[in-house]
Amino acid sequence: MGAHVDKKGANNVTVNVSPELLDTNKKKEKNNFSGAELVLAVNSSLDFDSTNVNKTDVEKFIRKISMLCKYLQEIEKDNYGFYWDYYVPYFTVMNDKGLTEVFAYIAFACSEDPTVKVWLESHKAEVAGFYKWSDGFLWRIN
Secondary structure (H helix, E strand, O other): OOOOEEEOOOOOEEEOOOHHHHOOOHHHOOOOOHHHHHHHHHHHHHHHOOOOOOOOHHHHHHHHHHHHHHHHHHHHHHOOOHHHHHOHHHHHHHHHOOOHHHHHHHHOOOOOOHHHHHHHHHOHHHHHHHHHHHHHOOOOOO
16 A cells, blocks of 8 residues: 655655556556556655654555545446456445445554554444445445
């Protein structure tokens, strides 16, 4: 979630973008996520902004996954392929239901971050609710 971004020096953040991400012909291909990758790279550069620099990795992930899900929802109708049809709806619905925070803490459950363990212990009902929603999610099958 932080690929393509480097911090060099106190006030220099570089976002490296492959020319392939800007190729307008590629954007018409099946299962193309180049726009999402570009938006994620730019959003990842915000990790170095003064408002985010002291946030935890999970808090930064929540910001990025929420933004990514919103972006995917906006461009979903213009894209196609298995990943767009099968996986993207899961993440966009998850975001619409306000479950990205719970998802993020579950994703970081194996980390060594003690705040993640504390959050998961104090939000057992939300975690159970997420798993119930996820288990009941109606996957699109083509």
